[in-house]
Amino acid sequence: MTDLNHYDGENRYGQNGHRRCRSSFWIHDPEQVFxxxxxxxGDCFLDMGCGSGDYAIRASEIVxxxxxxxxxxxxxxxxDxxxxxxxxxxxxxxxxxxADITAPLPIEDGSIDVCFLATVLHIFKLADVEGVLFNEIRRVLKPGGRIVIINCKRxxxxxxxxxxxxxxxxxxxxCINSYGFEKTSLADLGFNYMIQFIKK
Ligand SMILES: C[S@@+](CC[C@H](N)C(=O)[O-])C[C@H]1O[C@@H](n2cnc3c(N)ncnc32)[C@H](O)[C@@H]1O
Structure with missing residues (x-):
């Protein structure tokens, strides 16, 4: 039987030995998230650490x-x-x-409305990656663009x-405010929270 306390850094939640795909989509209410x-x-959405891509697919239908x-x-x-x-x-x-999201991103300057990171950031030690990560996010975002993060509650x-x-x-x-962003909202998703920042 799978030990639900076991965590290998890749979001493999599961029961009875079944390893689910890398998705947090159904952990919370997708309607609330969207x-x-x-x-x-018409928006341009960047899903960073997309896993199996459930959010990207829903976003693609909306935009x-x-x-x-x-x-x-x-x-x-x-x-693939x-x-x-x-x-x-x-x-x-x-x-x-x-692509490695802790390296320069294969995305044009000022082209993105929303940079989205769902259950990804905990994988990194922020101090190790924050410089490249948030400067790159700032580079690819349009003026007034947003970072939206879903993170596991602490x-x-x-x-x-x-x-x-x-x-x-x-x-x-x-951390994120120091890269020229301002927090705009914080929502409770149950197991997780969703926090948003706007590019100043
Ligand atoms: C816990 S899963 C979350 C997947 C998806 N965002 C979701 O919430 O459904 C974390 C994902 O981040 C990816 N990941 C981890 N480090 C990464 C990195 N440096 N660059 C790109 N992807 C990374 C993993 O491959 C994995 O698919």
Whole structure:
């Protein structure tokens, strides 16, 4: 039987030995997430550490053909599967790219409305990655663009990363504000929280 307290850094929550794909999509209410996200037709959405791409697919349906979705992950098999899925769903505005999000991003300057990171940041020690990560996010965002982060609450839970890997909203705010962003909202998603920042 799977030990639900075991965590290998790749979001493999599961029961009875079944390893689910890398997705936090159904851990909370996707309707609440997308209502808070408030995406519009024509928006350009960047999903960083997209995993199996459930958020990217939903975003692609919302932003439509006048918008664009980039989904990045270092997990090549996941990127290949997402590319195939987007093709079969005829989501021509979704581009999945294998990339390390802690390195310079394969995205044009000032082209993105929303940079989205769902259950990804806890994988990193912020001090090690924050410079490249948030300067790159700042570079690719349009003026007034947003960072939207879904993070595991910093508390003991029956699954997910150990507490010492989890970052509090205050910790994120202290770090991200120093890269020229301002916190605009904080929402409770149950197991996780969602925090948003705007590029100043
Ligand atoms: C816990 S999963 C979350 C997947 C998705 N965001 C979600 O919430 O459904 C974390 C994802 O981050 C990816 N990841 C970890 N480090 C990365 C890096 N340096 N660059 C790109 N992707 C990374 C992993 O491959 C994995 O797919």
């Amino acid at each position: 209502s808070e996200l408030n995406l519009r037709e 439509g053909n006048s918008g664009k979705v980039f989904a990045l992950d270092r997990w090549q098999d996941g990127i 599967d997402l590319t195939e899925k987007a093709g079969s769903l005829r989501l021509n505005n979704l581009r999945a790219i294998a 508390e003991i839970q029956p699954f997910g990363p150990p507490v010492h890997m989890r970052q509090s909203p205050e910790e994120l705010e202290g």
